[in-house]
Amino acid sequence: MALNGKTAVVTGAALGIGRAITEILVQNGAKVALLDVNEAEAKALKKALDKQYGQEKTIVIKCDVESEEQIKAALQKTADTFGGIDIVCNNAGILNEGEWEKTVSINVLGVIKVTYLALKHMNKLTGGRGGVMVNTASMAGLGPFLTCPVYSATKHAVVGFTRSMALASAVSDYGIRFNAVCPGFVETDLKVKFPFKLGQFSHLSDVGKEMVEQMGTIQPSVVAECVLELVTDETKNGDHLLVKHNEKSYVTFPEVL
Numbered sequence: 001m002a003l004n005g006k007t008a009v010v011t012g013a014a015l016g017i018g019r020a021i022t023e024i025l026v027q028n029g030a031k032v033a034l035l036d037v038n039e040a041e042a043k044a045l046k047k048a049l050d051k052q053y054g055q056e057k058t059i060v061i062k063c064d065v066e067s068e069e070q071i072k073a074a075l076q077k078t079a080d081t082f083g084g085i086d087i088v089c090n091n092a093g094i095l096n097e098g099e100w101e102k103t104v105s106i107n108v109l110g111v112i113k114v115t116y117l118a119l120k121h122m123n124k125l126t127g128g129r130g131g132v133m134v135n136t137a138s139m140a141g142l143g144p145f146l147t148c149p150v151y152s153a154t155k156h157a158v159v160g161f162t163r164s165m166a167l168a169s170a171v172s173d174y175g176i177r178f179n180a181v182c183p184g185f186v187e188t189d190l191k192v193k194f195p196f197k198l199g200q201f202s203h204l205s206d207v208g209k210e211m212v213e214q215m216g217t218i219q220p221s222v223v224a225e226c227v228l229e230l231v232t233d234e235t236k237n238g239d240h241l242l243v244k245h246n247e248k249s250y251v252t253f254p255e256v257l
């Protein structure tokens with residue numbers, strides 16, 4: 001998929017991995033709607049992108065992915081502004097074991113809400129032009145993550161949802177691919193804050209820090225390059241790209257049927 005003339009929606013676009021995803025999509029010719037609760041940071045990113053690529057390439061829409069109403073309005077504004085939606089990056093997410101219900105609400109329900117509402121715009125069976133959705137899961141969605149059980153559960157949910165949507169879409173002829181990126185530790189605010197967000201597992205903070213030391217970290221731009229690959233390679237559907245400190249690989253899942 002060439003990105004010129006394509007429209008992308010990125011949630012959690014203002015900072016961290018979402019910022020890097022937004023940048024690489026604009027750099028490669030896409031128009032991007034930046035959805036985030038942090039409107040100020042999203043506008044700051046747009047200001048920087050405007051200087052390099054022009055004001056018409058991006059819009060900022062304040063949107064909390066916990067709110068179906070805000071998501072619906074943001075997707076409609078995107079479609080009205082750019083003429084449709086081709087790409088969705090469900091990136092917004094938090095790690096907070098002390099506020100685990102909010103973590104589930106954002107990381108799981110938010111991904112589902114954005115996916116289902118975006119389907120109405122993208123599904124070829126309902127007048128859409130197809131496209132691709134790339135979800136930001138995690139290495140913690142592929143195996144146990146002892147310091148953050150609920151966070152790990154949310155990312156396992158994203159993996160299962162992505163794989164299932166990929167199959168449902170293919171069989172239903174929606175014309176939409178579904179993939180996920182599964183990063184290890186990435187140098188963002190979330191990583192900086194995570195030792196203080198362990199709730200009842202705060203006694204495991206040193207264990208988490210040791211894991212980061214052992215596994216090393218990744219720059220957000222490296223994750224964004226993986227997302228670009230999952231967006232543009234039209235052979236990828238139901239694929240999960242694991243990216244760790246010094247390598248990236250496609251995950252193979254056990255055959256269960």
Ligand SMILES: NC(=O)c1ccc[n+]([C@@H]2O[C@H](COP(=O)([O-])OP(=O)(O)OC[C@H]3O[C@@H](n4cnc5c(N)ncnc54)[C@H](O)[C@@H]3O)[C@@H](O)[C@H]2O)c1
Binds near residue numbers: 014016093095106
């Ligand atoms: N940092 C890591 O080590 C790492 C590794 C693997 C996966 N991830 C995942 O990557 C994604 C991005 O994380 P990050 O590390 O860039 O975090 P970050 O905290 O640096 O950025 C998250 C962005 O999402 C926004 N956001 C938070 N809640 C929101 C909501 N309810 N609605 C809309 N926007 C919201 C924030 O304002 C922020 O701009 C998350 O899904 C996270 O789970 C992070």
Ligand SMILES: CC/C=C\C[C@H](O)/C=C/C=C\C=C\C=C\[C@@H](O)[C@@H](O)C/C=C\CCC(=O)O
Binds near residue numbers: 138140194242
């Ligand atoms: C710094 C922020 C902390 C967490 C957020 C983010 O999602 C990062 C998670 C990073 C690492 C998680 C590691 C989990 C490791 C084990 O559970 C292991 O079972 C992972 C499973 C498969 C990995 C496959 C492989 O290593 O090849």
